[in-house]
Amino acid sequence: MKVSTTAHASGTGRLEVICGPMFAGKTTLLMERIAAARDQGQAVRVFRPSRDTRSNPASIQTHGGRSMAATEIDAASEVLEARHAAPLVAIDEAHFFAVALLEPCLELRRRGAVVLVAGVDLDHRGDMFEPFASLVPHADQVHRLQGICARCGKPSTHTQRLVEEEGRILVGGDDLYEARCATCFRPPREARP
Template identity: 40%
Template structure:
């Protein structure tokens, strides 16, 4: 959270547009924090996007393009192996596939699809936020409920921003119990 993932995705897709490559950006329907038909960074950068719920919709919408981008991949509703297979299928077709998403949930456990894609990808850039407590690189998303760490049995996916999450380093992160 708050590491600039969407900002970087937008920057790269603007380069693709400057190069006049046919491209399409997809955003999960579940993510309605800013708008449903755009990817939007916390700093306000935006690009038009196609809202989807599944990797199958991404595959169906990838006809006639050279580059696709998927923001907040961890919000897709498919099983991890379906997401990975779908991204592999697109890459095997010769498309350049850019994805942005969290590698860990609020329990500091890997999102399985992201972990697998990071292992299979030709290039991985891991971005870091800054810990709100000490200023170190933040590698964790601390979910908060009424200012306290969320319990381990809370739902894994809850869309939110500064109202629900804080970027924290390993030392400042409080393990969900």
């Protein structure tokens, strides 16, 4: 698929990753960047995965209740569709995508877009979700945010799952998860595959 890049100045392409545990303000930062771009008159496209069933499909949402309109997509490659072309492309909840997210992001950067990818970098075992393992080495900039450990109050780097569920993706909010520092984080005991 070929999309005209005439709307984008060449050499402006950029890939930024906004990652960290849940409850660290990732979506809030993403929304600030989106709002700033819009204030400058830039067109922005915002995407979220259809697999994330927590919120309204037509929006991204912070845990504080702020929301912003978004396009729901099933596959990462959909961000490349011509009708989605914009100088700034924001993708939230990126941990729901697989490693297949990397190439579309690199292609958007080649086309001159600023690409912002936000999501949880470490799963409930403390292992990195594939999109971030592949995106981080390619990123122009990585913003690794921290929240507050629910146990000790230190900066949080991990997301503690509070229920015993084996699946890597378990959709939920503060009913199922809390922020923890590396010291307070307790990975599940089940054997790794």
